[in-house]
Amino acid sequence: xxxxxxxxRSFGGALALDGASLDAGPAEVVALLGPSGxxxxxxxxxxxxxxxxxxxxxxxxxxxxxxxxxxQRDIGLVFQDYALFPHMSAAxxxxxxxRRRGMAAPDRARRVGEMLDLVRLAGLDARRPSxxxxxxxxxxxxxxxxxxxxRLLLLDEPLSNLDAKLxxxxxxxLRGILTRIGTTTLxxxxxQEEAMALADRIAIMSxxxxxxxxxxxxxxxxxxxxxxxxxxxxxxxxxxxxTQGGFLTTRGTLLRCPTPRRVARQYGLxxxxxxxxxxxxxxxxxxxxATVQSSRYRGEATLLDLLVEGSAPVALAIPHETAxxxxxxxxxxxxxxGGCLPVPLEAG
Amino acid sequence: xxxxxxxxxxxxxxxxxxxxxxxxxxxxxVACLLSFDDRSFLGAFPPREFSLRWYRAFxxxxxxMDGLMVSLQLGVVAAAIATxxxxxxxxxxMDPRLAGRDALEAVFLSPKFVPTVVIGFSLxxxxxxxxxxxxxxxxxxxxxxITLPFTLRAVLASLIGVKRSQIEAAISxxxxxxxxxxxxxxxxxxxxxxxxxxxxxxxSFDEVAVSLFLSDAFTQTLPIALVAEMRANLxxxxxxxxxxxxxxxxxxxxxxxxxxxxxxxxxxVGARG
Numbered sequence: 351x352x353x354x355x356x357x358x359r360s361f362g363g364a365l366a367l368d369g370a371s372l373d374a375g376p377a378e379v380v381a382l383l384g385p386s387g388x389x390x391x392x393x394x395x396x397x398x399x400x401x402x403x404x405x406x407x408x409x410x411x412x413x414x415x416x417x418x419x420x421x422q423r424d425i426g427l428v429f430q431d432y433a434l435f436p437h438m439s440a441a442x443x444x445x446x447x448x449r450r451r452g453m454a455a456p457d458r459a460r461r462v463g464e465m466l467d468l469v470r471l472a473g474l475d476a477r478r479p480s481x482x483x484x485x486x487x488x489x490x491x492x493x494x495x496x497x498x499x500x501r502l503l504l505l506d507e508p509l510s511n512l513d514a515k516l517x518x519x520x521x522x523x524l525r526g527i528l529t530r531i532g533t534t535t536l537x538x539x540x541x542q543e544e545a546m547a548l549a550d551r552i553a554i555m556s557x558x559x560x561x562x563x564x565x566x567x568x569x570x571x572x573x574x575x576x577x578x579x580x581x582x583x584x585x586x587x588x589x590x591x592x593t594q595g596g597f598l599t600t601r602g603t604l605l606r607c608p609t610p611r612r613v614a615r616q617y618g619l620x621x622x623x624x625x626x627x628x629x630x631x632x633x634x635x636x637x638x639x640a641t642v643q644s645s646r647y648r649g650e651a652t653l654l655d656l657l658v659e660g661s662a663p664v665a666l667a668i669p670h671e672t673a674x675x676x677x678x679x680x681x682x683x684x685x686x687x688g689g690c691l692p693v694p695l696e697a698g
Numbered sequence: 699x700x701x702x703x704x705x706x707x708x709x710x711x712x713x714x715x716x717x718x719x720x721x722x723x724x725x726x727x728v729a730c731l732l733s734f735d736d737r738s739f740l741g742a743f744p745p746r747e748f749s750l751r752w753y754r755a756f757x758x759x760x761x762x763m764d765g766l767m768v769s770l771q772l773g774v775v776a777a778a779i780a781t782x783x784x785x786x787x788x789x790x791x792m793d794p795r796l797a798g799r800d801a802l803e804a805v806f807l808s809p810k811f812v813p814t815v816v817i818g819f820s821l822x823x824x825x826x827x828x829x830x831x832x833x834x835x836x837x838x839x840x841x842x843x844i845t846l847p848f849t850l851r852a853v854l855a856s857l858i859g860v861k862r863s864q865i866e867a868a869i870s871x872x873x874x875x876x877x878x879x880x881x882x883x884x885x886x887x888x889x890x891x892x893x894x895x896x897x898x899x900x901x902s903f904d905e906v907a908v909s910l911f912l913s914d915a916f917t918q919t920l921p922i923a924l925v926a927e928m929r930a931n932l933x934x935x936x937x938x939x940x941x942x943x944x945x946x947x948x949x950x951x952x953x954x955x956x957x958x959x960x961x962x963x964x965x966x967v968g969a970r971g
Contacts, residue, residue, distance in 0.1 A: 384946065395901045398866075398870060399869075399870075400866055400869075419874075420866075421869045421870070421871075421872050421873055421875075422868060422872075423870075423876075425870055426870070427866070427867065427870040429863040429866070429867060430863075431863055433861060433863035433864045433866070434864075434867075435864060435867075435868070435881070435882055436859075436864075436886070439883045446871050446873075446881075447871030448874050450871055450872035450873050450877070451872055459756065477915065491867075494867075494871070495870075496870060497872075498872065507749055649727040
């Protein structure tokens with residue numbers, strides 16, 4: 351459906367995009383996730399037609415998009431600041447794209463009604479954007495983009511302007527709407543939780559390239575490189591090398607682990623905090639020693655800041671019923687079976 | 699001690715404000731009163747008898763009446779052209795992709811900082827070179843040059859609230875760039891356009907220096923006719939005309955305040971640099 355190949359773009363010598371590629375199938379929701387300045391917004395703007403690429407191609411259902419002007423691309427775009435037209439009512443905002451397409455008034459009114467129902471704003475059609483809450487404005491922006499029946503929907507940081515509580519409610523609602531309409535969607539976000547909650551697949555971007563693209567489970571559990579492993583979720587990263595029977599840390603601890611999926615020159619070992627247990631296990635295998643740095647009360651649990659093997663930091667959630675070790679104390683950590691993964695240092 | 703200084707400073711500021719207000723208003727009031735003076739000569743102030751004789755003198759003087767017609771037509775035509783050009787210029791300056799935006803804005807606003815005498819003389823030479831000798835056309839050109847910075851500035855100020863993303867949203871929904879500007883930016887700029895047009899008209903109506911260069915004996919604006927008349931024989935007709943000017947300006951201000959708000963207008967005028 352959407353196929354983005356080898357986009358490059360430089361701004362006055364600085365390389366914003368360095369061969370970024372990604373794809374999205376019919377009705378698929380893909381999140382473009384990365385830290386600020388990684389090129390994800392530039393990618394979105396090139397797809398939308400507001401930015402030009404130095405090289406590379408963008409096709410949508412086999413049609414070359416690069417050659418089309420932005421207003422002929424049939425792409426629905428929801429801006430981070432919503433960009434509603436302040437002098438128009440919610441209904442007129444939603445009807446704008448239909449007017450531009452010359453839709454007759456009765457059809458237009460019916461379509462606007464459908465859209466208002468879809469985003470659950472029925473009855474608020476006469477309100478001006480300034481009379482709507484942030485969440486309502488966001489939904490008007492979504493309805494406006496969807497009203498034209500776009501071939502592709504682009505969402506730029508869709509929930510970042512909302513407060514945390516509203517965000518999680520709207521996340522579920524947005525996911526429901528995206529499933530119902532079945533439009534191919536590209537979401538740009540720096541929020542990994544948002545990406546995991548909304549997307550079928552996540553493309554991780556860094557320094558102008560897509561490092562890995564896969565389902566949320568794939569990118570979390572099988573990261574292709576150290577950057578991906580550490581960008582998504584919490585991670586304990588140990589330096590060392592692959593050896594017979596497992597991974598040998600620089601401190602000389604041997605940890606049994608699965609063989610890496612990709613051949614690389616150098617590996618590190620990724621352990622997610624949820625695969626670590628405080629204390630020694632029977633058999634004494636797969637154990638690490640750590641020094642307690644500090645602890646932070648977090649309501650549902652207490653976070654214990656540990657320095658593993660003298661150099662690798664990790665924060666471990668400790669349930670309240672467990673006794674907390676004191677700062678300075680040395681503790682043992684056990685890695686649950688299958689809880690570690692050798693990951694290439696560099697992206698392939 | 700500090701309290702005493704505070705009180706003294708406050709009194710001083712109040713006195714200064716009062717003095718400034720008197721300085722601004724008293725001459726206007728004097729002119730206003732004098733315009734109703736019944737005496738046929740410039741006598742001692744205040745006048746003892748009042749009449750409308752100077753207003754009648756104004757209305758029965760064909761030079762003044764011709765000048766009034768020229769000034770009204772000139773003001774409307776020049777303000778209309780300056781408003782259209784200023785709006786288009788401001789919309790163009792809004793585009794972040796436009797290279798050298800600051801330099802272009804400076805060029806657009808430059809007539810504000812060039813002495814009007816220089817503009818008048820330059821245009822006289824320039825129009826002669828172009829073969830334009832019709833005084834009304836010349837006056838329109840001159841007045842567009844001097845009022846354009848004000849209309850541009852007023853529209854630019856009213857466009858501050860328009861975000862590029864709103865224009866892009868309209869484009870993504872199927873509007874061409876021009877259509878998007880028309881649908882999104884122009885409605886937001888409406889108050890700036892009205893304020894700019896009104897300012898352009900007022901500025902054009904009492905402009906002297908540029909008009910002096912570009913008018914001839916048969917096509918004079920009202921201010922030029924007044925200056926000429928004042929030099930030939932000083933009488934109180936000019937006070938009557940001043941009072942009419944003042945009343946007309948006040949009326950315009952009240953109308954603008956009703957439609958777009960005085961703060962907005964004052965802000966735009968205050969930005970004249």
